[in-house]
Amino acid sequence: MAEEPLGDVLDDSDGRRVGAGGKVTLALRIRRYNPDVREDSWWDEFTIDTEPDDRLLDALHQVKWYQDGTLALRRSCAHGICGSDAMMINGKNRLACKVLVKDVLPKATVEPIRGLPVLKDLIVDMEPFFAGYRSVLPYLINDEGEPDRERLQTPEERHRFDDTTKCILCAACTTACPIFWGDEEYVGPAAIVNAHRFIYDSRDDGADERLRILAERTGVFRCRTTFNCTEACPRGIEVTKAIQEVKRSILFERF
């Protein structure tokens, strides 16, 4: 289906192409892969007219809905909550629904996140990522049986793990990690963040077991503190700090 014409496109003072109704022109370069078509990946380029305050996800939808319906990408909420649209945008892991067009103009390069097998275009196989997540027992473990009422904790106890409750399992951190790229057995930053969330929860009894798992060769000591994970996290979680806290707990058994 052809797009409606958007009117004349003019050059404005900062060099961005601005058309009628405040439209801007965005050039998108997208890494494509489709094993049914060819063995290697390739680049496709698209030009779209869009709004500066649209999200990059809207721009990708525009490509998919009006220019090339074969483009494959994953998304759900479009509001930074579900974590399904992590991708590499201009070389950095981002959620496409949280990047504004005006922040990438005049062009954006879009690639799948690294370190996980690409299934098609921007869609990767998340199973190795979730295998690492599951390996750290990311759920409440409590041996006291079912309580009569909720398990209480103080605000201070809750604050201890507040930051790591914010994780949406988008994989932006883990797939920004050079150790994960080179060692698929490393559980990765996201798994450690989710272990942290329970290790320091006063209601949980599973800290010993999680720390034993994370002390193994595939655990926290693979981390080389490059901070890529913290930089990549769209939720602003201090991922590297959480990893360091878990390392310290293993070394000094202070948890």
Ligand code: SF4
């Ligand atoms: S820690 Fe941040 S970057 Fe990593 S999976 Fe969770 S939300 Fe995504």
Ligand code: FES
């Ligand atoms: S689509 Fe849900 S986080 Fe972006």
